[in-house]
Amino acid sequence: MTDRARRLRGLRRVVPEGRLGRAEARAARPVEVRGARPRRRGAQPKVVALGGGMGLSASLAALRRITGDLTAVVTVADDGGSSGRLRDELGVLPPGDLRKALAALCGDDEWGQTWARVIQHRFQSQGDLHDHAVGNVLIVALWEQLGDHVMALDLVGRLLGAHGRVLPMSAVPLELQALVKGHDPDRPDDVDTVRGQATVALTPGEVQSVHLVPSDPPAVPEAVEAVLDADWVVLGPGSWFSSVIPHLLVPELLDALTQTKARRVLPLNLAPQPGETEGFSPQRHLEVLGRHAPKLALDVVLADEAAVPDRDSLAEAAKRLGAAVELAPVARTDGTPRHDPELLAAAYDRIFRMHGRIGPWR
Numbered sequence: 001m002t003d004r005a006r007r008l009r010g011l012r013r014v015v016p017e018g019r020l021g022r023a024e025a026r027a028a029r030p031v032e033v034r035g036a037r038p039r040r041r042g043a044q045p046k047v048v049a050l051g052g053g054m055g056l057s058a059s060l061a062a063l064r065r066i067t068g069d070l071t072a073v074v075t076v077a078d079d080g081g082s083s084g085r086l087r088d089e090l091g092v093l094p095p096g097d098l099r100k101a102l103a104a105l106c107g108d109d110e111w112g113q114t115w116a117r118v119i120q121h122r123f124q125s126q127g128d129l130h131d132h133a134v135g136n137v138l139i140v141a142l143w144e145q146l147g148d149h150v151m152a153l154d155l156v157g158r159l160l161g162a163h164g165r166v167l168p169m170s171a172v173p174l175e176l177q178a179l180v181k182g183h184d185p186d187r188p189d190d191v192d193t194v195r196g197q198a199t200v201a202l203t204p205g206e207v208q209s210v211h212l213v214p215s216d217p218p219a220v221p222e223a224v225e226a227v228l229d230a231d232w233v234v235l236g237p238g239s240w241f242s243s244v245i246p247h248l249l250v251p252e253l254l255d256a257l258t259q260t261k262a263r264r265v266l267p268l269n270l271a272p273q274p275g276e277t278e279g280f281s282p283q284r285h286l287e288v289l290g291r292h293a294p295k296l297a298l299d300v301v302l303a304d305e306a307a308v309p310d311r312d313s314l315a316e317a318a319k320r321l322g323a324a325v326e327l328a329p330v331a332r333t334d335g336t337p338r339h340d341p342e343l344l345a346a347a348y349d350r351i352f353r354m355h356g357r358i359g360p361w362r
Contacts, residue, residue, distance in 0.1 A: 044069045045231040045352050048262070050169070050247045051075070052097040054338075055238025057104035059267065060164065062344035063234065064105055066352070070164030071226040072101040073253070075246045077174040077212065080198030082122070082132045092140050093173050097243075098153060098166055099135035105162035115160040150222050167223045169247055175213040176242055180205040201242045202275040209292065210241045212249045219252035227253065230262035232352060235298075237269045237339065240277050240285055248293040263299040265351055266323070267330075267344070270307050271337035282308050283317035290321055298323035300351050304331045326351055 044067045049059050052075035063070050076093045078084065083096035103120050106112035119135030135156075142152035153166050176197040182188040182205035194203050200210065227233060235257075236244045248254050257264070266289075272280045280288075282303055290296075301318040305327040308314050318325045328347035332340045 046229060046262075047071070047232045047234060048073060048226045048230040049234040050244075051236050051238040052078070052243035052246075053100065053238050055236060055243060055269065056097070057100045058339040058341065058344065059234055059237065060101055060104040061341040062339070062348055064107075064163040065341065065345040066349045068163065070105070071223075071230075072105070072164060072166045073169050073220075073223045073226065073247065074098050074101050074166060075174075075197075075243055076168045076170055076172075077176040077197045077242070077246055079175070079196045082136050084198065085132070086136055086140055087173055090140060090144075091173075092143055093149060093168055093171075095136040095139040096133065098168060099133060099139060101166045102135065102153070102156055102160055102162055105157070105164045105166065106160050107163055109161075112161050119156075119160070150220065165226075167220050167226065169219060169223055169250055169253055170217040171220050172214070172217055174217055174246070176200055176210055176246060177213060178203065178210045178241060179208040181208055182206055197242045200276065201239050201273070204275060207241050207276060210245055210249070212246060215249075216251050219250050219256075224252050224256045227256040227262070228260050230260060233257065233260065233262045233264045234348075235264065235266050237267045239273055240269070240280075240288065242276065245289060245292050248289070248296065254293060254296070257293075258295050258297070263355060264297070264323075265300040265302055265348075266298050267302040267339075268304075268307070269337070270304055270331050270339065281310065281313070283310070283313045286314075286317040286321060297321060300355055301325050302330070302347055302351065303327055305329060306331065324355075 046069045047063055047067050048071045049056060049063055050073045051059065056072060056074065060072055074097045078094035078096050079087060081096065083094035086092060087094045099119055103116040106116035119138065121134045122131050123129040139152065139156060142155055143149060146152045149168055149171060157166060175195060178194045178200045179191050180194045180203050181191045183192040183194055183203060184190065185204065191208060194200055238244050268282050268285060272278055298321045301323045303314065303325060308327065315325050330339050330344045330347050332338045
């Protein structure tokens, strides 16, 4: 038995109702933890996941396995690659992280996986289309046709058969700026302003803090409503300064996160990110988040048990945010710092059951 198989042993699956046949449904069904308290039939937690990039995609790929009531709220500060080019040329929201979230919500059946590959496909050419993602172009086209960000994303989700909804965190394109100490190696003690999400994500030096331009961007109302109506809010994982913390810099969204009756779980990254969080310990990630949103309380911090060298320090940092630490094996076994969707789903499912509310979920 492989290591991954041993870690998954003890999980059972439940075949969902729907249009899939039995064999296809077996591959797409949600993960349940054996021995856990069963949910009342039809009861599912309302979950909102916030973030961007591959971190949010990993979380969504896990969460869609355990709930059908799932909303992704996605950062819109990306200014690199295909998204940055479309943003500069057309003045639109950067669609890339929204596209990745939609792809992560595609089902495991043939329809879902085909569409996931299509919208992630990038053109290869010597011309202007080079490296543009099909999904980016599709999303922007629908924005121009419908004149409504949310309606267009909902329509793409229906086309893909997405197992959840994708919303931008703000209706205006945002610029991420960071104060970085030692950005210039020749001036290691100086603090400079670094502009742009793509630059911040790879910046040398030590990121002190980040902020958005404009400083008080409007939140998408549907995103605020989803957070206020949720049972669970999942913040992260992902690039800490460029994908996770930006949600806390949108005033209306931060207000919703502090006022919601939902419980809040923060899954930590499996390793520091080169440049952005180089040398960060797990507890330092929490300290940085607390400095950017001192009024935000958490309920659970989820970490991979193999990625926490100092459990006492992490527990103390989590306690200052009001949270308990849950350790679980959630990493892939291929040596890369990536989350395994099924293992992460099992960890979320256990947390929702152990720390959730009494009753169906409301």
